[in-house]
Amino acid sequence: MAEPVLAIHDVAAGYDGRRVLDGVDLVVPAGRLTAIIGPNGHGKSTLLKAISGLVRVSAGSIALHGTRIDGLRPDQIVERGVIQVPQGDLLFPGMTVLDNLLMGAYRQDAARDAGARLDMVFTLLPKLKERRHQIAGTLSGGERRMCGIGRGLMAGDGLLMLDEPSLGLAPIVIDQIYEVIFDLCAAGRTILLVEENAQRITERADSIHLLDNGRFVWSGIGAELMARPEIIEAYLGA
């Protein structure tokens, strides 16, 4: 197997001395959709923040294409091509949609072909083109999510990490968002997806990892997960 995009080994991390992650191992292969599922408050977002450098890794290692990135500043990690679309969008509320997207292309090499990227994002998410001069804080929930994903795409190719892209959206809007995500997968993008709503992704994800109480307790593919109703019942309450 080719070298994975991201290799996480025995990582521990947390806030103010409280360990949220402990002994986390994960491999994200190139061109695949890797999904992390699990109940709320068990470290899914913390893991993404640790990868992005927003939360300090206290033990273990995180390697991108074989080079360690744990311990680097968040901007250095982004510069190496690890892009996160954070939970709840975290748009820049006072900026226009266009300025938000341009902020996505802040990375040095993304800024160079921001124009071409913008066309690509507008083709993929035509709604954003209509709204490009609107202040981001006044968008609807679905539009905000699209703006968040579009902003992530502006950063260029690389590992795309999506933190709960369906959170708080109406089912029909979730469908639209996932259509975009699956299009990206089909185009060969490497994606690390955090999702509470396991049913959404069981059929499409190349591998699924169940994070419980700060560590992975089960890994497999969607069909295997479906064959284990006790896991779904115990962890995801469905």
Next chain:
Amino acid sequence: MDVFIQIVASGLTLGAMYAVATVGLSLVYGSLNMLNMAHGAILTLGGYLCYAGIQHLGLHPALALAGAAALCAVVGLLIYLGAALPLLRAEGFETNIFIATIGIGSILENLMLKGFGPYPIPQPLAVPGHVVLGNVHVPLQNLFILGVAVVLMAAVAFVLERTRTGRAIRATSMNREAAQLMGVRVGRVYAQVLAVSGALAAVSGVMISSIATLSPVMGGDPMLKAFIVCVVAGLGNVYGAVVAAIVLGLLEAATQYILGVRWSFATLLLIVILVLIWRPYGLFGRTQVVRL
């Protein structure tokens, strides 16, 4: 009519000076949540450095002004490196930096007291002459101040709106974590903002001392007014601060004429209280609207 021209002319001059003094304060608060209590001392330092440049080094006034701005930018940078950066790593940054900058301001003021003495000194940067509007003689000095302020504000607006650096500054002030996820090195943004704030403070110090006089404590009053402008506009709102500064300048000139100088500050404070009762986040304050 002549009275009106008089009030507008001096009000705009006051407003322009407040605007330049306020924008830096507002930028720093917007991006770091830092109330820089040394701002007034940096402003005074700018005035003295310009004076020293012209009087002791024999520099051209424009060069002295630019030099004062550059040196005060360095002071801003040093405040970032020496105070803000270490304090950012710990809890309670807002309170700690507030107290730390009071100390830095006090040190700067006392150094100036030691270096330049306690007596008022005239600022040698002066534009002689006047224009006549109606029956009113408007000093060219006032127009010069207004012109410099307009150019500086336009430059700040251009950088904030049109450049990659400016977008990063705005992004950091709106959401620090999201800015980091875009690849913004927030430490660099903080350093840039404090340096720009220092340079703007220096220019406003030169302007203020050119129509008043230089003294080690001259920064206190404009800093207080800059804070008032910031609060009225909504802390951290840069454009609101410019508008509020000019309006307050005009109001101050009007109250000084109508009620007398001693009422001007009281009136200013009264307006602040009324504004904050009416709009607790300031006139242009951001009240987050979240639709789901």
